[in-house]
Amino acid sequence: MSILTFRDVSLRYPPQPGRKGAVEKRVLDGINLQVASDELVAVIGRSGSGKTSLLNLAAGFLAPSAGTITVDGVPVRGPGADRAVVFQDDALYPWLDALNNVAFPLKLKGVPLAERRARAQALLDRVGLADAGDRNIWELSGGMRQRVGIARALAAEPRFLLLDEPLGALDALTRTRMQEFLLRIKAESGAGALLITHSIEEALLLGTRVVVLSPNPGRLTAEIEAGFNAEVRAGASVAAVKASPLFKRMHAGLTGLIHSGDDEELAA
Amino acid sequence: MTFSTDIETLAPATDAEIGEKASAGRPVPVAVISAITITAIIGVWALASYYALVSPVFLPSPRQVVIALYNLIVTGFVDATLAEHVGASLYRIFGALIASILIGIPAGIAIGTSRVGRGILDPIVEFLRPLPPLAYLPLIIIWVGIGEASKITVIALSMLPSIILSTSAGVRSVSKDHVNAARSLGATRRQVLAEVVLPSAVPSILTGVRIALGAGWTTLVAAELVAATSGIGFMIQSAAQFLVTDIVIAGIVVIALIAILLEFLARLIERRLVPWAAHR
Ligand SMILES: Nc1ncnc2c1ncn2[C@@H]1O[C@H](COP(=O)(O)OP(=O)(O)OP(=O)(O)O)[C@@H](O)[C@H]1O
Numbered sequence: 001m002s003i004l005t006f007r008d009v010s011l012r013y014p015p016q017p018g019r020k021g022a023v024e025k026r027v028l029d030g031i032n033l034q035v036a037s038d039e040l041v042a043v044i045g046r047s048g049s050g051k052t053s054l055l056n057l058a059a060g061f062l063a064p065s066a067g068t069i070t071v072d073g074v075p076v077r078g079p080g081a082d083r084a085v086v087f088q089d090d091a092l093y094p095w096l097d098a099l100n101n102v103a104f105p106l107k108l109k110g111v112p113l114a115e116r117r118a119r120a121q122a123l124l125d126r127v128g129l130a131d132a133g134d135r136n137i138w139e140l141s142g143g144m145r146q147r148v149g150i151a152r153a154l155a156a157e158p159r160f161l162l163l164d165e166p167l168g169a170l171d172a173l174t175r176t177r178m179q180e181f182l183l184r185i186k187a188e189s190g191a192g193a194l195l196i197t198h199s200i201e202e203a204l205l206l207g208t209r210v211v212v213l214s215p216n217p218g219r220l221t222a223e224i225e226a227g228f229n230a231e232v233r234a235g236a237s238v239a240a241v242k243a244s245p246l247f248k249r250m251h252a253g254l255t256g257l258i259h260s261g262d263d264e265e266l267a268a
Numbered sequence: 269m270t271f272s273t274d275i276e277t278l279a280p281a282t283d284a285e286i287g288e289k290a291s292a293g294r295p296v297p298v299a300v301i302s303a304i305t306i307t308a309i310i311g312v313w314a315l316a317s318y319y320a321l322v323s324p325v326f327l328p329s330p331r332q333v334v335i336a337l338y339n340l341i342v343t344g345f346v347d348a349t350l351a352e353h354v355g356a357s358l359y360r361i362f363g364a365l366i367a368s369i370l371i372g373i374p375a376g377i378a379i380g381t382s383r384v385g386r387g388i389l390d391p392i393v394e395f396l397r398p399l400p401p402l403a404y405l406p407l408i409i410i411w412v413g414i415g416e417a418s419k420i421t422v423i424a425l426s427m428l429p430s431i432i433l434s435t436s437a438g439v440r441s442v443s444k445d446h447v448n449a450a451r452s453l454g455a456t457r458r459q460v461l462a463e464v465v466l467p468s469a470v471p472s473i474l475t476g477v478r479i480a481l482g483a484g485w486t487t488l489v490a491a492e493l494v495a496a497t498s499g500i501g502f503m504i505q506s507a508a509q510f511l512v513t514d515i516v517i518a519g520i521v522v523i524a525l526i527a528i529l530l531e532f533l534a535r536l537i538e539r540r541l542v543p544w545a546a547h548r
């Protein structure tokens with residue numbers, strides 16, 4: 001059991017050089033958050049509220065201006081394979097085929113060729129792409145690419161999956177299927193997950209917990225436990241769960257919290 | 269890379285106004301028009317020499333040039349056959365290409381990845397780039413002598429800037445997400461460079477190599493005109509001294525054909541090696 005912890009984390013971007021009267025931008029302020037291995041914490045917030053910044057801090061791409069981020073008590077000092085990131089626009093390597101993209105983290109670790117191919121193939125099997133190994137990345141659909149990206153992250157055997165709107169670019173039907181898929185994969189992998197999303201519905205459906213990030217500066221203003229992902233994993237259909245009165249009530253409550261007036265995407 | 273900027277494709281509505289026949293048939297392919305142009309030029313040339321409008325010393329007939337070409341291939345000129353001259357030239361250009369790749373790619377990486385590298389190398393590249401290679405050929409000859417080394421050095425120097433600049437541009441164009449993905453999957457700095465930055469730069473490097481080949485070929489012929497005892501440029505220079513104009517023209521045609529061939533090969537290699545470049 002691992003725990004990813006944000007303690008009093010703040011992030012300021014320095015002022016843009018050259019711009020007159022520029023001030024540093026306070027993006028995140030006093031963030032306290034924990035993600036455990038058995039959790040999927042969904043972060044929702046308006047565009048520009050600092051969600052990606054939060055994830056980049058967890059990934060180690062950014063260093064906090066104040067506060068600490070730790071994994072099992074050890075401060076995060078930079079990116080590492082214990083926190084594998086899945087990017088919104090997949091960030092797969094077009095010069096590698098699907099199999100070698102998945103095998104990439106194993107290659108970095110020096111796993112011998114035959115073994116890493118076998119392990120990458122097993123991961124492709126798991127994400128339902130058993131036959132896609134020799135396909136070029138640009139020949140894959142958006143949903144397939146995201147599955148390759150997730151398989152690649154899993155190959156690193158991370159303690160945490162950091163997912164920045166991994167389903168944001170997908171059409172509604174594919175997205176629903178991918179939501180079920182994400183839940184299954186997350187549970188099987190035993191990794192904790194931090195999921196950034198624009199969609200309240202997705203956050204409620206997938207998150208064991210949902211936290212709301214309010215902008216200017218980004219603060220965590222609400223945190224709710226959501227049990228719907230357990231229902232889905234227990235076999236309930238996604239459509240039925242979404243139609244339940246409790247789901248609708250929580251959805252409405254979260255929508256109010258984010259007072260989404262100027263952001264139509266949040267209503268989705 | 270076939271962005272059409274034809275007026276015809278941009279504004280088909282004006283076709284009729286321009287006066288093109290609004291025929292029902294397909295438009296004449298560009299290749300056909302080009303073929304007609306080439307035939308016409310050769311035709312005018314043939315007529316001009318047939319009616320002796322120009323002295324054959326200045327302009328031999330196409331037939332004479334073809335015969336000269338045949339003789340060049342079979343018996344040669346100034347102690348070497350055409351193949352030997354071309355071989356000498358190709359040896360120089362590929363020797364120079366290898367040298368400039370070996371130096372240019374690491375230099376480009378240094379410029380693209382490090383402030384210190386950029387600080388040191390940028391002024392050198394910027395000094396070298398606009399210089400006509402023949403301007404420093406005499407100096408190179410003083411330094412390394414008149415032999416092969418001086419020619420290969422000059423050609424390599426003329427190729428270096430485009431290889432260095434295309435490498436550094438390629439290195440700098442690497443996607444931030446690609447780098448971050450590798451780092452979050454456990455890559456060390458060195459692995460990021462070898463597994464992500466370099467592969468990303470390959471399309472740009474290949475483009476640089478293609479441009480370098482063009483620049484190198486120009487420099488090569490010029491250098492051989494000035495200082496050589498073999499090679500296609502030397503062959504032309506010698507022929508010109510004896511006013512053997514048909515060989516001069518045959519040589520020019522061969523130079524052009526080789527340039528086209530090099531360009532074609534380079535593009536073929538680009539397409540084979542980096543099919544993904546079009547899909548980024
Ligand atoms: N490198 C940077 N320098 C300065 N300001 C930045 C930088 N990156 C982000 N910001 C600012 O920080 C704020 C939060 O950005 P961030 O990308 O974290 O938001 P987000 O919640 O992920 O938005 P979205 O939902 O649109 O992806 C924004 O106002 C943005 O303009």
Ligand SMILES: [Mg+2]
Pocket residue numbers: 051052053
């Ligand atoms: Mg974002």
